[in-house]
Amino acid sequence: MGASTTSHLEEETDMNYRRFIEEHVREIRREVGSAIAINALSGGVDSSVVTVLAHRALGQQLKTIFVDNALMREGEPQRVARTFARMGIPVQLVNARRLFLKALKGLTDPEDKRNAITRTFYKDVFGKAVRTSHATFLLHGTILTDIEETVAGIKRQHNILAQIGIDPQRTYGYEVLEPLKTLRKDGVRQVAQLLGLPKEITHRIPFPGPALATRIVGEVTEDRLATVRAATAVVEDELSRTGAFQYLAVLLNDCATGIRDGKREFGQIVVVRCIDSKDARIASARKLPWKTLHRICRRMTAIPGVNRCLYDLTPKPPATVEYI
Numbered sequence: 001m002g003a004s005t006t007s008h009l010e011e012e013t014d015m016n017y018r019r020f021i022e023e024h025v026r027e028i029r030r031e032v033g034s035a036i037a038i039n040a041l042s043g044g045v046d047s048s049v050v051t052v053l054a055h056r057a058l059g060q061q062l063k064t065i066f067v068d069n070a071l072m073r074e075g076e077p078q079r080v081a082r083t084f085a086r087m088g089i090p091v092q093l094v095n096a097r098r099l100f101l102k103a104l105k106g107l108t109d110p111e112d113k114r115n116a117i118t119r120t121f122y123k124d125v126f127g128k129a130v131r132t133s134h135a136t137f138l139l140h141g142t143i144l145t146d147i148e149e150t151v152a153g154i155k156r157q158h159n160i161l162a163q164i165g166i167d168p169q170r171t172y173g174y175e176v177l178e179p180l181k182t183l184r185k186d187g188v189r190q191v192a193q194l195l196g197l198p199k200e201i202t203h204r205i206p207f208p209g210p211a212l213a214t215r216i217v218g219e220v221t222e223d224r225l226a227t228v229r230a231a232t233a234v235v236e237d238e239l240s241r242t243g244a245f246q247y248l249a250v251l252l253n254d255c256a257t258g259i260r261d262g263k264r265e266f267g268q269i270v271v272v273r274c275i276d277s278k279d280a281r282i283a284s285a286r287k288l289p290w291k292t293l294h295r296i297c298r299r300m301t302a303i304p305g306v307n308r309c310l311y312d313l314t315p316k317p318p319a320t321v322e323y324i
């Protein structure tokens with residue numbers, strides 16, 4: 001295909017996404033009217049696009065909250081709030097750390113953990129925020145892939161309320177609007193760029209809703225979160241330049257014998273995963289240079305209590321990307 005044809009196609013796509021933005025801003029305005037709408041921002045590209053679209057449509061009628069669930073990466077809540085403050089969009093930080101940690105206490109089964117997070121989010125934290133804001137509309141960043149995977153039974157997406165038996169209208173008295181439900185991830189990224197969102201958001205690697213809890217096998221405690229958070233900071237620092245689809249660190253539930261300061265230590269095990277993929281449906285492990293792996297291993301085993309670091313070579317399938 002010639003260069004002029006390619007750029008013609010790009011222009012056309014660009015125009016389609018501009019039209020998408022105009023139409024959805026108008027549509028949100030029409031649906032919400034003079035009511036109040038609320039949305040939860042996670043800092044991911046989907047919820048960020050919804051926030052900007054809805055803010056354009058509704059201005060002060062939109063209440064955006066960011067829930068600090070204690071499961072985020074280092075400095076993440078502050079970083080997200082700062083990014084949106086720079087764009088003139090107010091974000092209310094809700095500290096729900098204790099509630100989430102209490103809900104997760106003693107749970108080891110992956111589905112129990114995911115359920116506890118979903119319920120705490122929607123029933124306790126978000127329910128309260130909706131009641132106090134008097135919002136009658138909720139804007140949600142559901143995309144086409146979420147719907148397809150949920151319908152196919154591949155995934156119990158955290159963001160589909162009906163799946164956990166919650167009828168939002170009856171339970172909370174609000175109506176759900178999903179302006180991105182016809183788009184896939186690449187479309188959302190294009191819209192994000194056109195809306196002027198910074199690169200750190202438009203090109204952010206996928207990060208799951210249940211956050212670092214998906215990377216802790218066994219019980220989620222404050223101490224174990226601190227370990228996986230430190231390990232995540234290492235992989236992100238070491239692997240962000242690889243251009244891989246996703247990279248992450250996982251804390252296993254097992255321990256292994258090691259030696260530290262001349263003494264035997266029954267220490268923790270961190271697994272590193274770095275994958276290539278188009279849309280996370282299938283994935284393969286990246287062939288990382290030996291030198292990089294050694295450096296990561298050295299940094300991981302400097303985290304207090306960690307004395308082993310493994311690199312996961314398993315493709316998806318049979319493995320999934322996350323560990324729970």
Ligand code: XMP
Nearest residue numbers: 157158206207208209210246280320321322
């Ligand atoms: P799995 O582990 O199912 O992950 O192979 C596929 C992709 O989805 C992300 N992921 C999630 N994203 N909520 C999300 O928003 C979730 O509950 C969730 N679980 C997994 C994962 O990071 C990978 O990119």
